[in-house]
Amino acid sequence: MLSTQNLSCGYDPRYPVISGVDLSVAPGELVALAGPSGAGKSTLVKTLAGLIRPLSGSLHRPSHHQAVSYIPQGLGLVRHSSVLRNVLLGTLPRRMSRTGMGNLLGSFTADQTHAARSALAAVGLSGSADKRPDELSGGQRRRVAVARALAAEPAVLIADEALCELDHRTRDTVVTALTDLRSRCGTAVILVEHDLELVCRVADTVCCVGAGTIEATLHPSPERYQLAHKIVANHV
């Protein structure tokens, strides 16, 4: 689904932020990236999402329309559009592949509206469809960004700290929505997340990022939580 070999990422070829990254993410797999602030997690996922060119090494991503949805740390919501319209934007690549750019300004189809409303329901925001993002709390805005990615039904969903600012119950709702997407569409999920307890509970694979690379790759279990904690804590 998505793989890298000896990938090196950063903003200046002389100073890679993270190197030697070998990742292989299968359909439906949930891979978590954990590690201290500044370790290079966002730089890596921006590269995986295609926003930054790799400095070296190889990156294989699915190339069809709607293949990769990326939730940036800053969320990228359109402030003056309604919540529903923001989520509908997630379905745009689907519409573009069918009808081309000409219809971008037209109305959305019933299918797209259904997908957007279902995504909002999945993150518990059915009642907020007509509000604007700046009328919502930080955690609610985060869930709008998740809903936008869900509505895209992508092959790969990459989320940079999408679960932070959420209370435990709401976080479980979002995790359930992601699990449903994985089993329904075979979506591979790559999650940047600081909460190791959560990560070890929900991820199939945990990559511990530190010292400019992926230092360890674990398949979680309660014992592995201690190990992951030690590896990440070493660099905090």
Ligand SMILES: Nc1ncnc2c1ncn2[C@@H]1O[C@H](COP(=O)(O)OP(=O)(O)OP(=O)(O)O)[C@@H](O)[C@H]1O
């Ligand atoms: N646009 C940029 N231009 C140059 N350097 C950058 C840029 N963005 C990030 N960096 C640098 O890359 C390094 C890694 O930052 P990055 O945001 O990838 O870390 P992170 O692990 O995601 O941290 P956090 O958990 O705090 O979000 C930092 O030293 C940072 O200063």
